[in-house]
Amino acid sequence: MSAPKILPVIMCGGAGTRLWPMSRKARPKQFAALTSDRSLFQETALRVAPPEGFLAPLVIAGEEHAALIAEQLREIGVKPAAIVLEPVARNTAAVAAVAAEWARVNAKGSPVLLLPADHHIGDAAGFRRIVVAAAPMAASGRIVTFGVKPTEPHTGFGYLERGAAIGGDVAAVKAFREKPDAETAAKYVRGGDHLWNAGIFLYDPATMLAEFAAHAPEIGKQAAAALAAAKRDGAVVRLDRAAFEKCPANSVDYAVMEKAGKIAVVSLNAGWSDVGSWSALTGEGDHPAIIAIDAEGCVIRTDGPLVGVVGVSDLVIVATKDAVLVAPKDRAQEVKKIVEELAARGRTDLL
């Protein structure tokens, strides 16, 4: 018997203001071409759309991005199982529940790979191998998380604390640790038992639905109701507003994972990055619209204007048709201050 195919569920929420000016309300970072000619969403869809091992992906997103998603999928020739639209944002727990319910009802209980649309994975083939190898563990009733060996004491990530070894590079999860302070993060990195929580989950729908029933029953119930009463129009599935609005907004980590029983962590060694800010990117770009003379360690991106730089180092330089960002890489997070100032000035056209 061959293993059941995996249903990728791509979560398209998230605003990504730290990636202004390419990330905008109308076109958040996951739909921008940051790491290649394709958007992060397109790269994600292609990563899990190989000839075997995976089913056509389910995409879950906000109403406002429906057309963008359809267009970006069309561009890369990926036909989704469906594009599920949330009438309101209810964080990741509701998405995880909808994904599980969808798989139970429409995909014969296939295992779900829940993954954000805005991550960069350097080694797509390696990623697929790791996920496929973990599928039997999901079939055995475990929720599989993916942990990345920390390369620095990052305070912007949650951490997974490894417990007893299960076999190979897999361990039980002893604890979920929220974003630590710098001191704690340093301790985690020194200790070696903590991994960055990649925010990617592999689970059997029955397992996840049981965990919801046990730890977040209202979310499980309303998510199922929202899907049961959804309206389908071609590839687009609109969740029922009345039911979905009743879903408590919570992250899947808080609502379920931290309380759930059998959780495993698999080492994800495939060049993972959450592309949380410009400093997470690299490269001056061998792009026809970039001329970098004597530039070192810069992140340079453009979606139109030519960018010419001379003699600069360690800067983030991002140009779009209507806005330009320049900041040192180690202060790239502070782009939020610019976004705040834009909001204060009423420049909603640039948010």
Place this chain on the structure above:
Amino acid sequence: MSAPKILPVIMCGGAGTRLWPMSRKARPKQFAALTSDRSLFQETALRVAPPEGFLAPLVIAGEEHAALIAEQLREIGVKPAAIVLEPVARNTAAVAAVAAEWARVNAKGSPVLLLPADHHIGDAAGFRRIVVAAAPMAASGRIVTFGVKPTEPHTGFGYLERGAAIGGDVAAVKAFREKPDAETAAKYVRGGDHLWNAGIFLYDPATMLAEFAAHAPEIGKQAAAALAAAKRDGAVVRLDRAAFEKCPANSVDYAVMEKAGKIAVVSLNAGWSDVGSWSALTGEGDHPAIIAIDAEGCVIRTDGPLVGVVGVSDLVIVATKDAVLVAPKDRAQEVKKIVEELAARGRTDLL
């Protein structure tokens, strides 16, 4: 008897590639808004268009900028004596000769103030006072140059060596010194007898025409012929191509000034800058399209896109609709390398 009014002749030649991306072939720096909401050309025209002391300006420019000049003059409400168009570029000597000939024929021999369109003068009123005070010296048969006390050993300027004092802040010019090397420039600055040659001249037409006759007769002759056979169409005067093409191309400094007899230098203490490169400018700009957070000593300009910067210092950042420049101020001259690379890539649209 009141002093005769001065005829300002604004020279609009010059490419200004060091001010890319705002300075373009189709719109060189003198027509770009670099120092205020107005272009350098507009600032120049307004500087010499006060209610008294000056006649309506004569503008001398290349054919390709005729429409731009008419439009920019219209915007500021300045009606020129004429816009004289050169069918080919022949450097400043030909322009000085045309200006003198025009003043002789059309302006009753009024003194000519020959000035480039691309300078910035911080103190316009002071500039006018200095020029008007120098007019009697021009009437006495001297060619008046304007010297700026050097603030640094600049190697990009010519220098005027002061000779015997004539009175007040005026001296005879002992010698014109070409752009010096760094060592010589340093010596000039220490010595105190050398001033930057501002490239602005005040002269009676008869004086200048006599100097041309003595030192550059072919230029004087062909310039006069080109003006005599010019075609006038409203405010626009098109110099005769056949005659003007015969004008040897030379700078007024080389062709006439270095050989001329009675030359005086007046100290120009009015915040003069030739705006030769971005580093000559200052200011992060209190511009609605600039958000500068924790920025120090930067030159930031935009003619459209919003520019947001955080935590940068001593950078030149210039944004236009189709191109962005980022460089340290002390390397701003190297923008030429970007322009060369654009030419090599065939991006004439951006030159």
